Amino acid sequence: MTGSTSQAGVRFEQDGPVATVTLCRPEVLNAQTPAMWAELGNISRKLTGDVRVVIVRGEGRSFSAGLDLSVARGEGVSSLAHLAQLSEAECAERIAGSQEAFTWLRRPSLVTVAAVQGHAIGAGFQLALNCDLRILADDARFSMAEVTLGLVPDLGGTKRLTELIGPSRALEVCLTGRRIEAREAERIGLATAVVSGDELDTAARDLAAAVLAADPGATAEIKALISGASGRSYADQDRAEREAQTRRLRDLFFVTPDLE
Template identity: 65%
Template sequence: MTADSGVRLECAGPVATVTLCRPDVLNAQTPAMWTALCQFSRDLPGDVRVVIVRAEGRAFSAGLDLSLVTSDGTNSFTEMARLTPAESMDRIHAFQMGFTWFRRPDILSIAAVQGHAIGAGFQLALACDLRVLADDAQLSMAEVTLGLVPDLGGTKRLLELVGYGRALEICVTGRRMSAAEAERIGIANCVVPRADLDVAARDLAAALLTAPRDAVVEVKALLAAAADRTYEEQDLAEREAQVRRFRDLAGVGE
């Protein structure tokens, strides 16, 4: 798929690869990229089970394209402030859809992160189910340095991964976090040498594909909803999912 928007989709059997391809500006993100990401969710072939999100060049993403801060054009900070609150929230919701589709239970997603993953870049990595980091990765939730809040779906996932106190500190200070720290506190699934990043992501994708698709869909759905359920509610959800698996494996219809 065309990379005119700064992001490219390629599909090879059950694995799709989303590549940020603005390396000359460290893959700084724009609303056009978020629109393209949202469209990718509609364009995925039905046999895709794993999506790898990666980036060209020396950085995963340096965050928001700062032209949106300094200009007064479409989607700039100045224009967003001129909209009514409802209009502005609708616009942000459309941006978020480029990130939130990774929560779909029918796909598993892997972020392969090198160099800087700042602001929107960090949130894109958080949108994925799993994160493989190069040893040179530097993560930062830097929106606060612009007087903003993270608004691309990253706050809940960060809280789930590291807990309230640490998530608050990361978001409010906007500090840089090394790959080693990210692995230690549970953000990264693994850290590998920079030269091995793409291979490590592909190897993880291959491992995810070994399990039956329908069972994986059920497992992701169970885990994704677990935090909002009581133990009793989660027990019930497990029972219901297992009954569906029994019946499916036995070929018993509804």
Template identity: 65%
Template sequence: MTAVDSGVRLECAGPVATVTLCRPDVLNAQTPAMWRAIADFARDLPGDVRVVVVRGEGRAFSAGLDRAVVAGAGDGSLARLTTLPPERAADEIAGFQAAFSWLHRPDLISVAAVRGHAIGAGFQLALACDLRVLAEDASLAMAEVTLGLVPDLTGTKRLVDLVGYARALEICVTGRRLDAAEAARLGLATVVVPGADLDATVGDLTGAILAGNRDAIVEIKALLAGAGERSAADQLRAEREAQVRRLRDLAGVGE
């Protein structure tokens, strides 16, 4: 187990790694220190990890950006970015984005276990995961607009991919709350369950993923993740090439 003082911890149990936001007193509000720690976790993962579960301690997944980060001063403040040249400030934000983008890794399946608030950065963290299991009390919002900011933690493309441009625009520019039922209707939730069943459902889903052939799952994820950017002909070719690799591997045929 890796534990840090930044408000987030990593626990590994065989092929399953769990990233837990552990600032329940502030509903797991996020800070740059947390993002740096989460990005570091990607480098610490054992090679046998296949599934990453992301969860929040207590009654919320994450209430979003810690307001002290916006209003405060010092290294942990976003206001510090305004003192940097634009290119340097953008580089800093790229470092923050790394905490979210590694959850897209082709060799992993990431699952967000969401109860209570998933607001702003919390919503984007859930979106960064491949699958989202929502408790019935989950409440999602892209609330950056209420702070005069934009979503910048990898959430915009994933949101458009899931719900389409027009709906994504409406969600982002209004900052309104979506309950679990609407999230399910829009395709943002893989499944919605009673809060008491959240952990068991995530465990069952994780077990089902681990029951599959790891190399086949890696190929399937790559096929689906790239499908939206390929032509129909290119997707057919990608399927053929992936299947040939699987057949040769299962038959023990070398390169």
């Protein structure tokens, strides 16, 4: 196993095909900063090709309490006030850089698992949403709290939220910023599974092992089929399935590509 911890408060560990990313600012419930987002982006660029599963977790009693308000309300270049003073293009570019810290978790070659305990608020909720699968401890609480600051969710969470629970419920969740407890999250489709707190890490590792037991090529094709299904018609999805199966058959039985 290899690993490292950055001064930004993110720990990276790799054990063969499984990488674990841990937010490690437990004294502030893993509240997120732009420095953490930069480090998450760095991790995405240093993953080796043999990594197939990424587990995202938070150290301590919460997954992440969201944006660190001491930074957001401060006077530095990372503050919300400073962003507001930039041109529209510059502000959007800065936000795009922050989004990259989250959106790489949707990479087609990876299956990503969020192991969530305690609070996952705002940016914490969106970090979990960018993962393919979410294992929740029974004390987990989701909240899309950006609206309480007069802001919108902007870290890649709204599309996945809508796909998982539908547009009407997603709108209600984003407009109210209310807390969603673990059992409700499971009932409405936000949670893959809910376990006791002392079982969370084991459940995440067991899920990673189950994913690794599947053929890598089939895993990538299945993820692509599922992730693209909501944007396709039935006819288009049927075509995508047969094209994917054709690729799998040719890969499995070593068929030489057609030559013109």
